[in-house]
Amino acid sequence: MKFSLKITLALCLFSLSLAFSTAAAQSSIDTGVVSPTTTTLNAVCVVNSPDANGDLTTLEAWAVGDAGTIVHWNANSWTTVPSPTASHLYSVAFNNVTNGWAVGGSGNSGVILHYNGTWNVWSRISFSGFTDAFDTINSTLHSVTITTDGMMGWIVGAGGLTLNWNGDTWFAITDVTPNTLRAVAMAHNSAEAWAVGDAGTIMHWTGSNWETMTSPTNAPLYTIQMLDTSNGWVAGGSNNNGVVLNLNQSTWQVWDKFNFGTMNTTTPSQSVNSTIYSISVGNATSAWACGSNGLVMYWTGTQWDCNINLISGNLRGISMIHGETTGMLQAWAVGDGGQIMAFNGMAWVPEIPIIAVSILLAAVLFVVVLAKPKLLRKTLLFK
Numbered sequence: 001m002k003f004s005l006k007i008t009l010a011l012c013l014f015s016l017s018l019a020f021s022t023a024a025a026q027s028s029i030d031t032g033v034v035s036p037t038t039t040t041l042n043a044v045c046v047v048n049s050p051d052a053n054g055d056l057t058t059l060e061a062w063a064v065g066d067a068g069t070i071v072h073w074n075a076n077s078w079t080t081v082p083s084p085t086a087s088h089l090y091s092v093a094f095n096n097v098t099n100g101w102a103v104g105g106s107g108n109s110g111v112i113l114h115y116n117g118t119w120n121v122w123s124r125i126s127f128s129g130f131t132d133a134f135d136t137i138n139s140t141l142h143s144v145t146i147t148t149d150g151m152m153g154w155i156v157g158a159g160g161l162t163l164n165w166n167g168d169t170w171f172a173i174t175d176v177t178p179n180t181l182r183a184v185a186m187a188h189n190s191a192e193a194w195a196v197g198d199a200g201t202i203m204h205w206t207g208s209n210w211e212t213m214t215s216p217t218n219a220p221l222y223t224i225q226m227l228d229t230s231n232g233w234v235a236g237g238s239n240n241n242g243v244v245l246n247l248n249q250s251t252w253q254v255w256d257k258f259n260f261g262t263m264n265t266t267t268p269s270q271s272v273n274s275t276i277y278s279i280s281v282g283n284a285t286s287a288w289a290c291g292s293n294g295l296v297m298y299w300t301g302t303q304w305d306c307n308i309n310l311i312s313g314n315l316r317g318i319s320m321i322h323g324e325t326t327g328m329l330q331a332w333a334v335g336d337g338g339q340i341m342a343f344n345g346m347a348w349v350p351e352i353p354i355i356a357v358s359i360l361l362a363a364v365l366f367v368v369v370l371a372k373p374k375l376l377r378k379t380l381l382f383k
Contacts, residue, residue, distance in 0.1 A: 029057055029342040032352030036080045041065035041334035043278070043317035047094045056321060056330035056342060062115075063317065063334045064089035064102045070113075070122060071340075073332070078340060084124040087111045091143040091183075095150040103141035103155050110137030110157055112144075112170065137161075143183045145193070154205070156181035156195045162210065176210045177201055182236075187226040196221035196234050202245075202252060216254050219243045223289075225281040233287065233299075235276035240292055242272035244304065257303040272297070272306065280320045280331065288331050288343070290315035296333065296348065310348055311339055 044063040046056070061073035068083035083089075089104035089111075098117025105111045113122045126137075139158040146153035146165065153165035160177035162184075163170040181197035193205035200215040215221075221236035221243075234245040234252065244255040258272055274295035281287040285301030294311035296318070297304045313336030320331035320343075331343045342349045 029344050029349055032349055033340050033342050034078060034352055035338045035340040036071055036078050037065070037069055037338035039066050039069045039338050040336050041069065041071070041317060041338055041340070042089065043091045044319045044332045044334045044340075045092045045094050045100070046319045046321055046332060047097050047100075048322055056332070056344065059321065060097055061319065061332055062092050062094065062100060062102075063332070063340065064092045064104070065334070065338070068104075069338075070102070072120060081120045081122070084113065084122055085111050089113070090141070093144045093146045093153070095146045095148050099146075099150050101144045101146060101153065101155075103144045103157075105137070105140040105157070107140065108138045108158075110139050110141040110161075112137070112141065112155065112163075137163075142181065142197075143195075145184050145186055147186060148188070152186070152191070154184045154186065154193050154195070156184045156197070160197075162195065162205075173210065176203060177212070182220070182222050183224045185224045185226045185232070187229045187232075190229050192229055194224055194226060194232065196224045196236070202234065213252060216245065216252055217243050221245075222275070222277045223279045225279045225287070227281060227284055231284070233279050233281065233289075235279055235289055235291075237272070237275040237291075240273050240275055242274050242276045242291060242295075244272070244276065244289075255304070258297070258306050259303055260306045272304075277314070277316045278318045280318045282320050282322050282329075286320070286329065288318050288320050288333075290318040290333050290335070294335075298329075307348075310341070311335070311350070313337055313339060315339070315341075 041063045042065050044061060047060040058075050060075060063071045066088045068085040068087055068089060070081050070083045071078050072081050087104050087106050089102050092102040094100035100115040102113040112125050114125050115122050139161040141155050141157040144155045151167040155163040158180045160179055160181055162173045162176050164173060179198040179201040181195045184193060184195040186193045191207040195203045198220045200218040200221060202213040202215045203210050204213050219237050221234050224234045226232035230249045232247040237243045245252045246255045274291040274293045276289050276291040279287060279289045287299035289297040292314045294309045294313060294315055296310050297306045315333045315335040318331055318333045329343060330345050333341045340351055
């Protein structure tokens with residue numbers, strides 16, 4: 001066989017192996033997850049449908065990150081979709097598959113994006129609600145939340161800025177706090193909201209105004225999730241020293257029950273050596289959290305079980321299936337370098353560097369193609 005023909009055959013095999021390995025790896029989260037980006041992802045959202053059957057692979061998901069990056073899980077694979085901004089995006093929230101919001105910005109300029117289910121198109125809007133009308137938002141926006149009916153929501157950001165969604169427009173409520181607010185959450189079937197941020201700030205929207213709540217920490221707080229109006233979780237920290245707060249009735253308290261190693265261990269610890277960036281709550285006895293140094297933690301209903309160094313980088317966003325579905329443990333986590341991981345109900349599935357798989361397979365085939373004639377000649381000589 002001529003050498004040029006060998007090269008041509010090897011290149012064909014390489015192309016086939018690339019297509020095959022991509023399709024195989026993206027067909028199921030059980031064997032690995034392929035990320036379409038190397039840009040840091042800051043937040044992820046599982047889009048639950050009313051008839052969710054508890055299978056993560058059947059539910060859509062969205063993630064956002066630096067430089068305006070937006071990626072979409074369509075129940076088969078993660079793909080990058082066009083973004084109308086190059087600003088960093090820090091938060092994404094959906095109330096159904098055709099209505100979602102993402103926020104971010106840089107410096108003293110905020111950005112709000114809206115998705116209405118049309119051809120994967122995201123539009124940039126002003127806080128007054130008009131598409132492509134860029135009213136100035138003089139603050140980076142860090143978090144967005146929306147009610148299940150899409151008729152009420154909140155955005156929070158730098159300088160204590162809060163924006164309220166009334167079903168038609170976003171309008172600003174200023175002078176809430178001088179501290180940057182980094183996360184916001186609402187309780188189901190309630191007009192109340194809670195926001196957290198720098199210097200341990202915790203704010204409560206009572207339905208008519210924002211009130212400052214007593215905080216047991218002065219550490220920056222990055223995430224909040226509410227189960228109801230008297231039960232919720234807040235987390236944050238700094239310099240790989242994590243802090244978790246629990247709301248019991250009307251008082252926020254530092255949580256100090258953490259187990260390390262395998263789940264259901266019996267050796268509690270009072271601290272977490274990672275900054276915690278994100279929490280997602282399924283129900284009262286099921287929640288996930290993630291943070292620096294690849295931390296993931298699972299709430300069992302009585303304690304947080306921790307698994308340190310799931311990856312070497314930081315995990316910045318996590319989202320799980322909500323409610324009482326059979327697969328409610330399942331979750332997505334995203335972070336540095338475009339890392340995307342899935343919890344398939346039993347274990348966290350690491351990202352597959354798909355190009356490495358295809359190159360390895362092609363290299364083996366290439367060697368086989370080149371070596372086969374030589375082996376054949378050697379065989380004939382010994383006959």
